[in-house]
Amino acid sequence: MVDEHADPTVGELREGVILRHILERLGESNALVGPGDDAAVIAAADGRVVATVDTLVHGPDFRLAWSSAYDLGYKSAAVNLADVAAMGATPTALLVALAMPETTRLSFVTGLADGLRAACRDLAPGCRVEGGDLTVSDTLTVAVTALGALAGRAPVLRSGARAGDIVAVAGGLGRAARGLRVLFERFTDAARAPLPVDESVLTPAERDDLAAQLRPAPPVALGPIAADGGATAMMDVSDGLLLDASRLAEASGVSLVLDSATLGDDPHSALTGGEDHALLATFPPDLPLPSGFHRIGHAVSRGADPVLVDGARYEGRTGWDPYRDWDARTG
Amino acid sequence: MVDEHADPTVGELREGVILRHILERLGESNALVGPGDDAAVIAAADGRVVATVDTLVHGPDFRLAWSSAYDLGYKSAAVNLADVAAMGATPTALLVALAMPETTRLSFVTGLADGLRAACRDLAPGCRVEGGDLTVSDTLTVAVTALGALAGRAPVLRSGARAGDIVAVAGGLGRAARGLRVLFERFTDAARAPLPVDESVLTPAERDDLAAQLRPAPPVALGPIAADGGATAMMDVSDGLLLDASRLAEASGVSLVLDSATLGDDPHSALTGGEDHALLATFPPDLPLPSGFHRIGHAVSRGADPVLVDGARYEGRTGWDPYRDWDARTG
Numbered sequence: 001m002v003d004e005h006a007d008p009t010v011g012e013l014r015e016g017v018i019l020r021h022i023l024e025r026l027g028e029s030n031a032l033v034g035p036g037d038d039a040a041v042i043a044a045a046d047g048r049v050v051a052t053v054d055t056l057v058h059g060p061d062f063r064l065a066w067s068s069a070y071d072l073g074y075k076s077a078a079v080n081l082a083d084v085a086a087m088g089a090t091p092t093a094l095l096v097a098l099a100m101p102e103t104t105r106l107s108f109v110t111g112l113a114d115g116l117r118a119a120c121r122d123l124a125p126g127c128r129v130e131g132g133d134l135t136v137s138d139t140l141t142v143a144v145t146a147l148g149a150l151a152g153r154a155p156v157l158r159s160g161a162r163a164g165d166i167v168a169v170a171g172g173l174g175r176a177a178r179g180l181r182v183l184f185e186r187f188t189d190a191a192r193a194p195l196p197v198d199e200s201v202l203t204p205a206e207r208d209d210l211a212a213q214l215r216p217a218p219p220v221a222l223g224p225i226a227a228d229g230g231a232t233a234m235m236d237v238s239d240g241l242l243l244d245a246s247r248l249a250e251a252s253g254v255s256l257v258l259d260s261a262t263l264g265d266d267p268h269s270a271l272t273g274g275e276d277h278a279l280l281a282t283f284p285p286d287l288p289l290p291s292g293f294h295r296i297g298h299a300v301s302r303g304a305d306p307v308l309v310d311g312a313r314y315e316g317r318t319g320w321d322p323y324r325d326w327d328a329r330t331g
Numbered sequence: 332m333v334d335e336h337a338d339p340t341v342g343e344l345r346e347g348v349i350l351r352h353i354l355e356r357l358g359e360s361n362a363l364v365g366p367g368d369d370a371a372v373i374a375a376a377d378g379r380v381v382a383t384v385d386t387l388v389h390g391p392d393f394r395l396a397w398s399s400a401y402d403l404g405y406k407s408a409a410v411n412l413a414d415v416a417a418m419g420a421t422p423t424a425l426l427v428a429l430a431m432p433e434t435t436r437l438s439f440v441t442g443l444a445d446g447l448r449a450a451c452r453d454l455a456p457g458c459r460v461e462g463g464d465l466t467v468s469d470t471l472t473v474a475v476t477a478l479g480a481l482a483g484r485a486p487v488l489r490s491g492a493r494a495g496d497i498v499a500v501a502g503g504l505g506r507a508a509r510g511l512r513v514l515f516e517r518f519t520d521a522a523r524a525p526l527p528v529d530e531s532v533l534t535p536a537e538r539d540d541l542a543a544q545l546r547p548a549p550p551v552a553l554g555p556i557a558a559d560g561g562a563t564a565m566m567d568v569s570d571g572l573l574l575d576a577s578r579l580a581e582a583s584g585v586s587l588v589l590d591s592a593t594l595g596d597d598p599h600s601a602l603t604g605g606e607d608h609a610l611l612a613t614f615p616p617d618l619p620l621p622s623g624f625h626r627i628g629h630a631v632s633r634g635a636d637p638v639l640v641d642g643a644r645y646e647g648r649t650g651w652d653p654y655r656d657w658d659a660r661t662g
Contacts, residue, residue, distance in 0.1 A: 032379055033486055036582075038417040038566050039383035039479070041486050044375035048363060051382075051461070052370035053426040053476055057468040086369040095384040097428070097474040130382070137388040139470035143428040145384055148370070155364055155372050235369050251367075 010109065011102030015134055018109060022132075025113035031093060031130040040131040042093045042147055049092075050148035050155065052083040058140040065194035066183050069108040071214040072142060073115025078216045079238065080146035081124050082277035085223025086236040088156040089148030091124040096144050099137035112142070115215075123220040153227045156281070161233035161252035163301045165282035168293040170219040170226070172212055173241055174266050177273020179213025182206050218277035222292045226281050229290035234281040240274045242307055242314055248280060249299075249306035256282075257308045258297035271314060341440065342433030346465055349440060353463075356444035362424055362461040371462040373424045373478055380423075381479035381486065383414040389471040396525035397514050400439040402545040403473060404446025409547045410569065411477035412455050413608035416554025417567040419487040420479035422455040427475050430468035443473070446546075454551040484558045487612070492564040492583035496613040498628040499620050501557070502550040503543055504572055505597050508604020510544025513537050549608035553623045557612050560621035565612040571605045573638055573645055579611060580630075580637035587613075588639045589628035602645060 002008045002017075010018055023035055033041035042049070056062055056076045067075070077094060084091045096116060100109070113129070120127045127146075161167075182202065187195045199207055218236065226234055233252055237244045241258075249256045263270040282299055283289060305313050333343045341349055354366055364372035373380070387393055387407045398406070408425060415422045427447060431440070444460070451458045458477075492498075513533065518526045530538055549567065557565055564583055568575045572589075580587045594601035613630055614620060636644050 033418075033488065037486075037488050037490075038414040039381045039420070039477075041418065041481070042380050042382055043378065044380045045378050047374065047376050047378060049373050049375045049380040049478065050370045051373055051424065051426055051476070051478060053428045053462065053464050053474070055428045055430055055464050055466045055474065057430050057466050059469065060467045083369040087364075087372065089370070093382065095382055095476060097384045097386045097476075099386055099388050099470075099472055099474075131384065133384050133386050133474070135386045135388050136391045137470050137472060138390065139430075139468050139472070141386075141430055141468060141470070141472050141474075143384070143386065143430075143464070143472075143474035145382070145426060145428075145476040146370075147380065147382060150372070155368075157364065157368050159368075 004106065007105050007107045009102060010100060010104045010106065013106065018134060021106060021110050022113045025110055026117055026129045029130055030126060030128050034130050040093065042130060044149060046150055046152045048150055050084050050087045050089040050150060051145065052080060053143060053145045054080050054083065055141060055143040063194040065196050066187065067214055069111030070115035073112035074119040074215045076142040076144045077116045077119035078123060078218055079277055080144045081119065081220045082218035082236040084146045084148035085218065085220040086234050086279055087148065088153050088223055088227025088231065088234065089150045090224050091127040091146050091148045091220065093127060093130040093147045094144055096129050096132035096142065098132065099135045099141040101138060101140060102136055123217060153224065156227050156231045156234040158233055158235050158248045158251035161248060161254050161282040161299050163254055163299055164285050165232055165299040166285055166289065166295050167256050167258065167282055167297040167299060168289050168295050169278050169280055170222045170292045171276060171278030173237065173263060173276050173278055174269030174273040175209045175212035176216060176275035177269050179209035182210050183213065213275065216275065216277050219279055219292055222279055222290065225290045226279065226293065229283065230287045231281040231283055234279060237276050237278045237280050238274060240272045241280065242271045244280060246306040253302050254299045255303045255306055255308060256297055256299055260310050262294065262296045271309065335437065338436050338438045340433060341431060341435045341437065344437065349437065349465060352437060352441050353444045356441055357448055357460050360461055361457060361459050365461050371424065373461060375480060377481055377483045379481055381415050381418050381420040381481060382476065383411060384474060384476045385411050385414065386472060386474040394525040396527050397518065398545055400442030401446035404443035405450040405546045407473040407475045408447045408450035409454060409549055410608055411475045412450065412551045413549035413567040415477045415479035416549065416551040417565050417610055418479065419484050419554055419558025419562065419565065420481045421555050422458040422477055422479045422551065424458060424461040424478045425475055427460050427463035427473065429463065430466045430472040432469060432471060433467055454548060484555065487558050487562045487565040489564055489566050489579045489582035492579060492585050492613040492630045494585055494630055494632045495616050496563055496630040497616055497620065497626050498587050498589065498613055498630060499624040499626050500609050500611055501553045501623045502607060502609030504568065504594060504607050504609050505600030505604040506540045506543035507547060507606035508600050510540035513541055514544065544606065547606065547608050550610055550623060553610055553621065556621045557610060557624065561615055561618045562612040563615060565610060568607050568609045568611050569605060571603045572611065573602045575611060577637040584633050585630045586634045586637055586639060587628055587630055591641050593625065593627045602640065
């Protein structure tokens, strides 16, 4: 018998034992059929379900010296909850595919489950992990599928913005990128390998940025509110405002004119930093902006550039593309 | 500019270019909102959605010397379609999270997309890949989420078998395990490293077994038929009949008595081999078995053992547990 109190590795345990420890952490199921069968059955009361998947991979997406298991669980849930919200939907369930080395400790798995549950509690009450899959892999990988309910609303697509619309954002911009910069500048050794984080050396502002990077808290509840408030287009800002705004502009056939004075003290980070998972939306000019959104610009007829900042093309790197930007040597 | 006709690596391409090549292969969306937005929107006409996820990881789950990209796409879809079918549901959509090394060739990605599409076409017409995620990873990993519709049926759980029920199976048993044995015995070098498969050296029976291992074709359409035919419990046989039958027995609080004479020429492989994704179901004794199912035993009141074979406990290894059985050195 393996002593489960001695924090064994998952390679020492049977799958059923690991599952039991995970399920104990996740709380009561809210599903019609929860974990334990071949599949879950989730309510989709209006006859439609919103579905999205996003994966966090050790190396490109997180480092274990920087992210705790709890952080990883929290972030892997949050980024997917934001995608559901960006359609105007309320998250109803997560499925988690966890691939991990045999040397992974049981405490890591339970910490990850705690983070998943906490993100649901904080960002999408009523949503739970209702299914998943455990596999062995040399590379720790968390693929989360999020489902959501539109409750009769039309989904808010990227393609609905019209010339004259107000461009607005809910949630932070640039904070997660500043948090990543803190990690690379303060918590790496000479070879740029990650070092454990000691938050006591950070200012309160740096700690906030670090939290936005490690445990993002996107404004999930504002997605349905934006839809009900007349949003014509919406998406979550995962790869940086400029890049994602250009995607929304391309899909809608408009150009977006942003006002850098509305982007806070650090407009460059706000424009180019990824991983904030803020909600970017457009609204008709004659409607009041829903509480939680603030105006950052307006949409115009399509011009030469999809996005202009203060009337001009923004020069420089505009966002994160994993196939262009990931460097296995430095991260 | 990268020449897309010269089969570049994904590390040489932008994410958008890779996505475009994938989407070209997948055919027309059947969803309310298909690929291209923050999330898909899938019809769930009866107000419920069945949802499951299963992951294939390079090493434990497949070897690139043995599986083509097409095989990998086909299998990663098929194993998830079987889980949806095992609830009594019809698959409606797949979401595919693909994590791959930067050195992966574009032709590999398009081959994988072809395999995903072919599995849907063969096993679940109407189901398509409606969303997904691309990330960089040192370990090639395919996590597929499958959604399904119950069309008003009650989901068929593992827990509904009653004493007196007939135990029946649809689909092959033991073939995928024999196919894996062919691979390990015929297509490895002295160090057990995989060698490319030359099917011309195989007998027709060996080729069939290999196909069952590399491109499993579970009887997905029979899942809803079993539900309509009164199935009291059902699951897909992924880890071997004995192990999965014992799970069904435990969930239902019965014992299952199997008759080895009904299991074909190779009852040991049928009892212990995994990865067939046959459907194991129980039916009331007074109803005719749906076409495609054949009787392999019956359920009795719970005894000391969850499963008996020919009246006795079956000795020996009974199925695959990735955390017990995977050995990174030999696979």
